[in-house]
Amino acid sequence: MPSPEATIDSVEIDRIISSHIDLEGPLLPILHALQDAFGFLPSQAHAPIAEALNISRAELHGVISFYHDFHNAPKGRHVLKICRAEACQSVGGTALAENTLAKLGLDWHGTTADGAVTVEPVYCLGLCACAPAVMIGDKVIGRVDATRMDTIISEASA
């Protein structure tokens, strides 16, 4: 399998940077756009971003590593975010999360061997009155129980 870095198009990187450069505070929008385009933040983008924004690569690394959303390597085809916050805990969210991780044989941030699902913690999806809640991709699901979770995972693995 070719490394994901090998397929990165530097023209696309430059296009994304230049289309956001005139914003006030362009860095987060650039990082989000790059991650949308490539599925992760390719290291080839670091030098051109630093150059365009006149910041050091150390500063750029500092920003990327600060935020939970940004990642330097591809994730599974589906990212399952399970809410760990208090409202979800009050209706069994902790057990739901632990059982799901155990069933998949994963720890938080882990990806299944077939590359189908990455499981991430999230702290609140704003679905606190229909908890426990999860998000898969951009789709939110509330009142998740063990059966519902099985369906979510089998659909994602299909």
Place this chain on the structure above:
Amino acid sequence: MKITVPMDSAAKAVGADEVVQALLAAAKDKGIEVEITRTGTRGMIWLEPLVEVEIDGLRHGFGPATPEDAAAILDGNSDKALGPVEALDWMKRQTRLTFARVGVIDPLSLDDYKAHGGLAGLKRAVSMTGQEITDEVKASGLRGRGGAGFPTGIKWQTVHDAEEPQKYIVCNADEGDSGTFADRMIMEGDPFTLIEGMTIAGLGVGATKGYVYLRSEYPDAINVMRKAVDIAHKAGVLGADVLGSGRAFDMEIRMGAGAYVCGEETSLLNSLEGKRGVVRAKPPLPALEGFLGRPTVVNNVISLATVPVIFEKGAQYYADFGLGRSRGTVTLQIAGNVARGGLFETAFGIGLDEVVNDLGGGTLSGRPVKAVQIGGPLGSYLPVSKFDAKLGYEELDSQGGLLGHAGMVVFDDTANMLGMARFAMEFCAVESCGKCTPCRIGAVRGVETIDRIAQGDMDALPLLADLCETMKDGSLCALGGFTPLPVMSAVTHFPDEFSNAKEAAE
């Protein structure tokens, strides 16, 4: 046949989209013509998906609806029928000022918005000077709904008086507190009210540019807000000539990147500038040196979304609601282990017992209520013995509580309070920006200390209290400064769970 179904993410999370598909399919089968409009949610989340059918000009509710209910809803013989929605107890008992249109209108129809009082406030504001606008907000008594409760008008005055060619309005839509969803609900259900509020703020303080810093965990809200800004721009509500007034205001939606601490205003500003979301020391106040070092109003979504109704109905009308120094309405978010969860807007001063046991109907599990955490992960756990507390900023403070963003998470008697205290420290450790030592190191030590208590080491209890004192006094922002609140309130109100932790575990 006119039908509305919410497109709010809480409704979608429990199957609203599937219900819409089923309604369309059933209508086709029966040869009935239906017109389905997607709205925000009324806030009765336990009834979602809530289908509303217009009968003789009144909207009748059916919920919680499943796809299997579709045919019966169309036939008018569904056992999910609730009667006219406005007549439901939960709706009748509210004073919906900020949320008046949420669940009623099509969120992305500017005509619908205007037909329900939208833009009336802005039309009035364009004829006023910046000082008059600021004075109106002061007179309303509006205080920051994000948690701190700082008087909004005073903040606006500081920015108004600052002399700089470029000022900003920044809306804090980084609603990361568990148990809160009011910001999300209004952005998904009535986005133009936030746009109108930010525009009035811009006219008031002389800012021509606004940003909404919206958390990435809310993709639906981001989507709706972006579309709404686009529509407002095309309609001349935003732009170089706001409603033909000759005054300019424009705005953009910016997405956060999953850092809880960016809900703190100075950390948010750093993030917006493209930096690490670390907290800034104050002073200088953001009102004087905020975004890019320029004077900036940073207000919560609900604060800004309340501004239009203040200008539409007048400051005095708004100020006439409330209790003590908490004027106007509070948007309670009732969540967690509760039978009837959702959003309830009412005048400040309602009692906690009424909220949890009467409105909320007690726990979802049917077990006794043990505690309520008010104000998010940095708020206190209040036991049932404190349920006579009144919900106002000062009133709750006097009970050792924190109103915060007015979210409340209910727990039943199976809740493990030592576990919740440990989680508060763990969360602080995960989300600390790392700038100040009491928070960065203290939270890690806090987890370890609570683990010692769990092992039966009673010497660790005074250590925990001491650590909390240090975090409270020495942290730069509310994350480190208020994490001791949930921890120590759990220790104070549920001492047995800490002193007998080991026996309880065994």
